[in-house]
Amino acid sequence: NAGVTQTPKFQVLKTGQSMTLQCAQDMNHEYMSWYRQDPGMGLRLIHYSVGAGITDQGEVPNGYNVSRSTTEDFPLRLLSAAPSQTSVYFCASSYGDRGYEQYFGPGTRLTVT
Amino acid sequence: GDSVTQMEGPVTLSEEAFLTINCTYTATGYPSLFWYVQYPGEGLQLLLKATKADDKGSNKGFEATYRKETTSFHLEKGSVQVSDSAVYFCALRNYGQNFVFGPGTRLSVLP
Numbered sequence: 625n626a627g628v629t630q631t632p633k634f635q636v637l638k639t640g641q642s643m644t645l646q647c648a649q650d651m652n653h654e655y656m657s658w659y660r661q662d663p664g665m666g667l668r669l670i671h672y673s674v675g676a677g678i679t680d681q682g683e684v685p686n687g688y689n690v691s692r693s694t695t696e697d698f699p700l701r702l703l704s705a706a707p708s709q710t711s712v713y714f715c716a717s718s719y720g721d722r723g724y725e726q727y728f729g730p731g732t733r734l735t736v737t
Numbered sequence: 738g739d740s741v742t743q744m745e746g747p748v749t750l751s752e753e754a755f756l757t758i759n760c761t762y763t764a765t766g767y768p769s770l771f772w773y774v775q776y777p778g779e780g781l782q783l784l785l786k787a788t789k790a791d792d793k794g795s796n797k798g799f800e801a802t803y804r805k806e807t808t809s810f811h812l813e814k815g816s817v818q819v820s821d822s823a824v825y826f827c828a829l830r831n832y833g834q835n836f837v838f839g840p841g842t843r844l845s846v847l848p
Contacts, residue, residue: 628780657835666840667781667826682835714780722769722830723788728780 626650630715630729637705637736645700645732647715655718656698657682657726658690660711667714673698674720705736739764743827743839750846756814758842760801760827763808768829770794770803770810775824775841784812784825817846 631646649656657672669682673692687709689701698717702709712733716726743760750756762768769788773781785794787803787810794801799814810827827839 667838669835672835716781716836722832722834723786724830725771725783725786726781726836728773728782730780 628715628717628727628729630713630732632732633730635732635734637702637734639705639707639736641705643702643705645702645713645715645734647698647700647729648696649698649715649717649727650696651717651727652695653717653727654695654720655726656692657716658688658698658700659714659716660684660709661714661731662711670700670713702734707736710734710736739768739829739831739834739837741827741829741837741839743825744842745840747843747845750817750844752819752846752848753816754846756812756817756821756844758812758825758827758844760810760812760839761808762810762827762829762837764829764831764837766831768831768834770801771828771830771836772799772801772810772812773826773828773838775826777823781826817844819846819848822846 628649654675658670659667671690673679715729718726740763771786772784774784785796787794790805792803801812824841826841
């Protein structure tokens with residue numbers, strides 16, 4: 625199993641540009657999520673999905689969109705990048721029950737200038 | 738809502754010292770508890786977990802026991818190594834809920 629994969633690993637955007645961060649998992653997990661990690665802020669949940677066709681907002685959803693058309697893929701779209709979105713983004717997946725851990729991808733480091 | 742509190746550090750120890758990182762939680766119901774580790778430039782990896790009271794999770798010499806009476810899940814290791822330098826996150830997951838993470842504790846181990 626490849627686990628959770630994310631692309632790209634690094635990205636630089638100009639203010640106002642849009643882009644999609646890709647996330648895929650091959651473990652047939654129904655639950656997937658996106659976090660951002662900023663220095664001194666820990667992990668903050670952006671959006672999550674409990675299955676194909678079902679998404680919901682997390683703690684910091686503004687400026688981001690998601691969709692879940694398949695079990696495997698959960699892309700994160702930045703609509704109009706802002707310097708405040710400079711961060712490291714992690715995708716994670718797990719089975720839905722409380723006893724199961726999340727598996728994290730390697731992260732995407734995004735800089736918005 | 739549910740929450741996790743952990744000592745934020747940074748924690749600096751000498752090699753072979755004893756490590757404790759405190760974690761306490763507030764939750765309704767009966768969550769599962771987790772410790773994750775993040776090495777520089779990488780994503781989070783599960784270190785250990787416990788799903789019911791008095792369970793002890795263990796891995797790579799690290800241990801933590803689910804204490805429902807004190808709502809705690811403290812991480813311990815008897816003898817740390819330089820390679821244990823990382824950020825450690827305590828987390829919980831409740832029924833039908835998202836994961837809730839603590840702020841992370843940075844550990845530096847000096848040779």
